[in-house]
Amino acid sequence: MSPTVDPAVRSEIAGVVGARYVFDRDEEKRAYSYDASLIRARPDLVCVPGSAEEVAAVVRVAHRHRVPFVARGAGTGIAGGSIPIEGGIVIALTRLNRILEVNIPDRYAVVEPGVVNLDLTRRVENEGYCYRPDPSSQKVCTIGGNVASNAGGPHCLAYGVTSNHILGMEVVLPDGSITEIGAPHLEPGGYDLTGLFTGSEGTLGIATKIICRLSRSSEAVRTMLASYDRMEDAAAAVEAIIAAGVIPAALEMMDREIIRAVEAAVGAGYPVDAEAVLLIEIEGPRDGLNESSDVIKSLCLDQGAREFRTAQSEEERQKLWKGRKGALGAVARIKPMYYLHDGVVPRTRLLWVMKKIAATAAQHRLTIVNVFHAGDGNLHPFILFDPADADEVRRVHLAGEEILRACVECGGTLSGEHGIGIEKNEMMGWIFSEQDLETMRRVRSAIDPAGVANPKKVLPSGARCGELSRSPGSAPAGAWI
Amino acid sequence: MNDPRVRPANLAEAAEAVGKIAARGLSLRPIGAGSRGWLGRPAESEAVLIETRDLRNLEHYEPGDLTVTVEAGMAFETLAGLLEAEGQWLPVNPARSGQSTLGGLLATGATGSIRSRYGSWRDLVLGMSVVLADGSLSRSGGRVVKNVSGYDLHKLHIGALGTLGLIGSVSLRVMPLPKEQRLVLASFKDRAVALEVAMATATSQLELAAVEVLDNLSPSIGLAEGTWMAVRIAGTEADCARSAREIQEASRMAGSRRHVTLAGTECLRALRDLNELPMEGTTICRISAPPSLAIQLLKQGSLGGDRRVICDIPGGIVHVLWNGDAEPSEIIKSVDGIRAGLGRSGSAILLDAPDGVRAGIDVWGPPPPSYPLMQSIKRALDPDRIWNRGRFIGDL
Amino acid sequence: MTVEPSDFSAAKDCVSCGLCLPHCPTYREYPVEMASPRGRIELMKGLAEGELQPGPALEEHLSLCLGCRACETACPSDVRFGHLLENARAVLKDAGASGWTSSALRRLFLNQVFPRPAVLSALASSLRFYQTSMLRRWVQSLLRLMPGPVERLEALMPDFTAPWSAPPPELPAHGPERGVAAFLTGCVMPHCTGEANDATLEVLRHHGYRVLTPKDQRCCGALHLHSGYQEEARQLARANVSAFEATGADVVVTSSAGCGAALKEYGDLLSRDPEWAERSRAVESRVRDVHQVLAETDPPPPMGRIALRAVYDDPCHLLHGQGVSLEPRQLLRAVPGLELVEAKEPDWCCGSAGIYTVTHTEMSLRVLDRKMEDLLSLEPDIILTANPGCLLQLRLGVARSGSDVPVHHVMELLARASRGPDLTGPDELRRHGLTGERTR
Ligand SMILES: Cc1cc2nc3c(=O)[nH]c(=O)nc-3n(C[C@H](O)[C@H](O)[C@H](O)COP(=O)(O)OP(=O)(O)OC[C@H]3O[C@@H](n4cnc5c(N)ncnc54)[C@H](O)[C@@H]3O)c2cc1C
Numbered sequence A: 001m002s003p004t005v006d007p008a009v010r011s012e013i014a015g016v017v018g019a020r021y022v023f024d025r026d027e028e029k030r031a032y033s034y035d036a037s038l039i040r041a042r043p044d045l046v047c048v049p050g051s052a053e054e055v056a057a058v059v060r061v062a063h064r065h066r067v068p069f070v071a072r073g074a075g076t077g078i079a080g081g082s083i084p085i086e087g088g089i090v091i092a093l094t095r096l097n098r099i100l101e102v103n104i105p106d107r108y109a110v111v112e113p114g115v116v117n118l119d120l121t122r123r124v125e126n127e128g129y130c131y132r133p134d135p136s137s138q139k140v141c142t143i144g145g146n147v148a149s150n151a152g153g154p155h156c157l158a159y160g161v162t163s164n165h166i167l168g169m170e171v172v173l174p175d176g177s178i179t180e181i182g183a184p185h186l187e188p189g190g191y192d193l194t195g196l197f198t199g200s201e202g203t204l205g206i207a208t209k210i211i212c213r214l215s216r217s218s219e220a221v222r223t224m225l226a227s228y229d230r231m232e233d234a235a236a237a238v239e240a241i242i243a244a245g246v247i248p249a250a251l252e253m254m255d256r257e258i259i260r261a262v263e264a265a266v267g268a269g270y271p272v273d274a275e276a277v278l279l280i281e282i283e284g285p286r287d288g289l290n291e292s293s294d295v296i297k298s299l300c301l302d303q304g305a306r307e308f309r310t311a312q313s314e315e316e317r318q319k320l321w322k323g324r325k326g327a328l329g330a331v332a333r334i335k336p337m338y339y340l341h342d343g344v345v346p347r348t349r350l351l352w353v354m355k356k357i358a359a360t361a362a363q364h365r366l367t368i369v370n371v372f373h374a375g376d377g378n379l380h381p382f383i384l385f386d387p388a389d390a391d392e393v394r395r396v397h398l399a400g401e402e403i404l405r406a407c408v409e410c411g412g413t414l415s416g417e418h419g420i421g422i423e424k425n426e427m428m429g430w431i432f433s434e435q436d437l438e439t440m441r442r443v444r445s446a447i448d449p450a451g452v453a454n455p456k457k458v459l460p461s462g463a464r465c466g467e468l469s470r471s472p473g474s475a476p477a478g479a480w481i
Numbered sequence B: 001m002n003d004p005r006v007r008p009a010n011l012a013e014a015a016e017a018v019g020k021i022a023a024r025g026l027s028l029r030p031i032g033a034g035s036r037g038w039l040g041r042p043a044e045s046e047a048v049l050i051e052t053r054d055l056r057n058l059e060h061y062e063p064g065d066l067t068v069t070v071e072a073g074m075a076f077e078t079l080a081g082l083l084e085a086e087g088q089w090l091p092v093n094p095a096r097s098g099q100s101t102l103g104g105l106l107a108t109g110a111t112g113s114i115r116s117r118y119g120s121w122r123d124l125v126l127g128m129s130v131v132l133a134d135g136s137l138s139r140s141g142g143r144v145v146k147n148v149s150g151y152d153l154h155k156l157h158i159g160a161l162g163t164l165g166l167i168g169s170v171s172l173r174v175m176p177l178p179k180e181q182r183l184v185l186a187s188f189k190d191r192a193v194a195l196e197v198a199m200a201t202a203t204s205q206l207e208l209a210a211v212e213v214l215d216n217l218s219p220s221i222g223l224a225e226g227t228w229m230a231v232r233i234a235g236t237e238a239d240c241a242r243s244a245r246e247i248q249e250a251s252r253m254a255g256s257r258r259h260v261t262l263a264g265t266e267c268l269r270a271l272r273d274l275n276e277l278p279m280e281g282t283t284i285c286r287i288s289a290p291p292s293l294a295i296q297l298l299k300q301g302s303l304g305g306d307r308r309v310i311c312d313i314p315g316g317i318v319h320v321l322w323n324g325d326a327e328p329s330e331i332i333k334s335v336d337g338i339r340a341g342l343g344r345s346g347s348a349i350l351l352d353a354p355d356g357v358r359a360g361i362d363v364w365g366p367p368p369p370s371y372p373l374m375q376s377i378k379r380a381l382d383p384d385r386i387w388n389r390g391r392f393i394g395d396l
Numbered sequence C: 001m002t003v004e005p006s007d008f009s010a011a012k013d014c015v016s017c018g019l020c021l022p023h024c025p026t027y028r029e030y031p032v033e034m035a036s037p038r039g040r041i042e043l044m045k046g047l048a049e050g051e052l053q054p055g056p057a058l059e060e061h062l063s064l065c066l067g068c069r070a071c072e073t074a075c076p077s078d079v080r081f082g083h084l085l086e087n088a089r090a091v092l093k094d095a096g097a098s099g100w101t102s103s104a105l106r107r108l109f110l111n112q113v114f115p116r117p118a119v120l121s122a123l124a125s126s127l128r129f130y131q132t133s134m135l136r137r138w139v140q141s142l143l144r145l146m147p148g149p150v151e152r153l154e155a156l157m158p159d160f161t162a163p164w165s166a167p168p169p170e171l172p173a174h175g176p177e178r179g180v181a182a183f184l185t186g187c188v189m190p191h192c193t194g195e196a197n198d199a200t201l202e203v204l205r206h207h208g209y210r211v212l213t214p215k216d217q218r219c220c221g222a223l224h225l226h227s228g229y230q231e232e233a234r235q236l237a238r239a240n241v242s243a244f245e246a247t248g249a250d251v252v253v254t255s256s257a258g259c260g261a262a263l264k265e266y267g268d269l270l271s272r273d274p275e276w277a278e279r280s281r282a283v284e285s286r287v288r289d290v291h292q293v294l295a296e297t298d299p300p301p302p303m304g305r306i307a308l309r310a311v312y313d314d315p316c317h318l319l320h321g322q323g324v325s326l327e328p329r330q331l332l333r334a335v336p337g338l339e340l341v342e343a344k345e346p347d348w349c350c351g352s353a354g355i356y357t358v359t360h361t362e363m364s365l366r367v368l369d370r371k372m373e374d375l376l377s378l379e380p381d382i383i384l385t386a387n388p389g390c391l392l393q394l395r396l397g398v399a400r401s402g403s404d405v406p407v408h409h410v411m412e413l414l415a416r417a418s419r420g421p422d423l424t425g426p427d428e429l430r431r432h433g434l435t436g437e438r439t440r
């Protein structure tokens, strides 16, 4: 079903980016058929341009020939955002990895989209600054990918998600023209296009330069670990902390299975016999930390924490975080595959939804493990399975759907930070009316009338919702969705 | 004041009214409390006013979630009262906004001195319901604090001056009220010195709510003549005490002879006075630039000179004020000069100005480079240009 | 014994999270998915599924891998990349997939030279070694890539003129005996960096070890394994297993990280061979890198002062292959007067990786240049490492950067420290080097 790319397209693109950076052998298409989600589809062609102008020229070729194109960063997305579900051209932005400008007095940096999130912070940390959004994948994911998926991370609780830290960008529009949106100051004037483009998952164009806001690093930081014998108590502690008006910089929860897997993988120093741990971090001027940490400690103990410990050194702190940030990969130690959701619930419904997840797991005879941004109510249930077990795979889909339904039912949403991509677009009808979706479609086609930019993503195809267990014909044998 | 007007009682009625009016090819102009009606260019054609004052329901408020959903006709003050009762607040402080409706504040994008610390509307709005030109009601976002489901269309409406639709209801992120607040005021003989101290303060690791420099404004808030730095501190008792001490000390070292820290009710009163500076008849130009550029221009006197100036230091937002007796031609000349000084690196718009000024200058200044893209969005959501025709940038 | 699809079962552990990507030198230098661990695993999956066929594309992408296994250390899901790669290369080799420019050359070395100590040493001692196509090509490709006088380059060439003769089969400990170590000399090291071997012997003895050097030991087979010559590697492994089990020594020691990593996998390599499985595991369990052995000596023997600023560069086959990184640092910190500084990216590969420098010169040099920038920015008086390939590669890097910082094996420095007298500083190092008179 996927359109094969005309040889003319290939040679035009090779003319733009150079033959060395155009790929279309089977091996290469396969290497660009995945991201960190479970969805796969092959492109017809892959190119890796070296400049914004090259990106624009490639997009112009694609647009002229009406061939779909998909921007790709590091391919760590979990919603299939960078998967070329309709075939066409994958435009990998990994060579656009220069930090173009760092302006400390005005607290912004201009970067190319392929710059790795952590590299920006590393670049400015010696001057006492940082780039706040810190997805757990930050050592590999790109800022372009972050912008497109409006990435969050553990510290978004206090500092907000990517869109709160982007001032503007240069965008290659779906017709291949280049425009600047936003500016390196607060009031660029006109409609907030930066806000619109952030989180649009590459369906409105390709960001080729991004103006990131830099933040002053905090003077002091304190990291605490509270362990519990019951998941419910940990969830109650989260609700209590938020309700008390203390907003930590990060408030993460991990359950028993995750704790064990993480310990095996990185030895972070979590108690392996606990049912749940909370990883809590507060930041700010030195003087205020004692007061906040005392409040947090007593709330945690009130909810039955059996141990409450504060990292005593930077090394210990790093270790605690290493465990959290390696959790996603470590899950595979429990079972070969997982299906990860990232629904959100209002924070007061955390306890309720945790119970719901446990019940769903029991009902479908599945293992579901949790490691998530509890302070934001942003769940990450990992439903584990063995791809060889077809019945289990079927139950995985049912369970995932039930969990997301529960999130929506209590006033939450489908995705807090991973994006809709091709994974949840057919569920958009659960949270939006046909009218809402139609308005979104109108805006999208105003910007991409030809429908070439990352087609089929984000918005439902029009078929009514609920067809979760689709199986794209382009999936290779042995792969599964 | 006998423009035709409608005053819907709820969102459904509003949608219906818009549909009908639009079908007759008339232009529409949303109006909240009317407190910010001065913004923008004069309307291009006669319009039906659509009043939002009765759209003031509290749709949802769960303090434990730190989110609230309200209809857009609710007055800012009313919401603030509801939140305060639960020990919470909406951390924005647009000037003279007590009576203003949320919809009006959102549409004008009005924020205040604390935005560098707490963000502006785009950072606080979680979702919106909007009545579109065809009379449909359209929602985006949601009411949880983290959400990447679908396009953030609500962001388009913030600061759009109602040119894309009528904001019907809005979900917002709220915060616990700070435990303590302080206001440090320090006077300087030299504007340049004040600016330097303020910049150093703003880039320190103290977490301050606002750092401003006020020039030639002081008598109106009961301070002596000259240049003042005003630093607003919010946090725990310990944070506040230390920050105040360090800022006073730094001011003293830089030669400030008068400095004072206000706390408790005194602090709150002073903050209110600062926010409620009377502006009748005043022409206000709002400049936005990278902070170092704003400061450089202020030092050179090319922003304001001896005029009244309020500068949000970390935000790079400068308000330059002219009294009612200023010559329109003088004002126009100054604003042109400011725009020339900023070039493509900043923006300068006239928030309020007498007709004489408006007639001689585009209050919005030159459109941004992405103007054509904005036009496509306008065409998609309001093809017949029924909303606030002529008042916003270009033909948006 | 051919490779079976089940040999790729480790690939299933990969959840394509991408967390290994930033640790992969080839991906950092050439940021395309096929040059990344995740991409390579995907290609190997394709190979195992039969969906992809051995051929030029697979050859090209899989041969660019340095085999440094940095990805393995980084992987939270514990994917055994090194193992997968060996199997994949074996499949490619068996399928006779070629087009790989150097494959004839590679075969010549792997089959004719490395496994035969006599041939190797004959080549080396007669200087004809330098004339062989491998080295000539190496030098030529370097010349093409780097400006600068030819003489300096020639000076980089390993010094084959000073022949290294194998030590006597048994050398007593200095002072009271703590244990018995059987020493694997490595097949290349003796001829390029004989000093390092001498130093290893000396330090082991200084630490109280009686050292046995079995005469019938062979090449460890690492290079064969990395190139897909599994059968040849197994033959060599069997020879070594019998040579070392015969010594009865407490530990089997090497100071070549690459050899150590290979020896530590003999059990796996011969696991399907009923006659050898047990025996190879027994020998494998006794294999230690020399740093591991020495770091355990308690109390450490006395050492003279060495007043130098040193940086230690982790060989990949020690850091990722054997998980050894603290021990060399611990030993160096114990040297009085030595200031040990840390590189920004100590885990970055130097680009040597066996004969990679010859087969993929351009990538190898790019990886090397990044390493040198990092190391030289610390302004060290001396650069230390623990693997012969890395030693040569770093010396090349130093010269390419126009610097003259000496590069030595950690053992050479420790030998100097145990021998005394004090080394007073960089000037003395420059004039007299680390060696001085040798004791054996
Ligand atoms: C271990 C792990 C932990 C993670 N933790 C988090 C977390 O804490 N928080 C979180 O939010 N996410 C997390 N993620 C998900 C993922 O890392 C983020 O979604 C990230 O933003 C994706 O970046 P990327 O560079 O990999 O983008 P890709 O996956 O390559 O692409 C993502 C989307 O962005 C589009 N895109 C990429 N570049 C551009 C561009 N320049 N212009 C326009 N569109 C573009 C693509 O088309 C696609 O739709 C995690 C993933 C992993 C594997």
Ligand code: SF4
Pocket (backbone or CB within 6 Å): A329, C013, C014, C015, C016, C017, C018, C019, C020, C021, C037, C038, C041, C071, C074, C075, C076, C077, C078, C079
């Ligand atoms: S880190 Fe491990 S699981 Fe993740 S992509 Fe790399 S090899 Fe696969």
Ligand code: SF4
Pocket (backbone or CB within 6 Å): C023, C024, C025, C026, C027, C035, C036, C037, C040, C064, C065, C066, C067, C068, C069, C070, C071, C072, C081
């Ligand atoms: S072994 Fe080294 S070069 Fe090869 S994929 Fe792993 S990290 Fe990259």
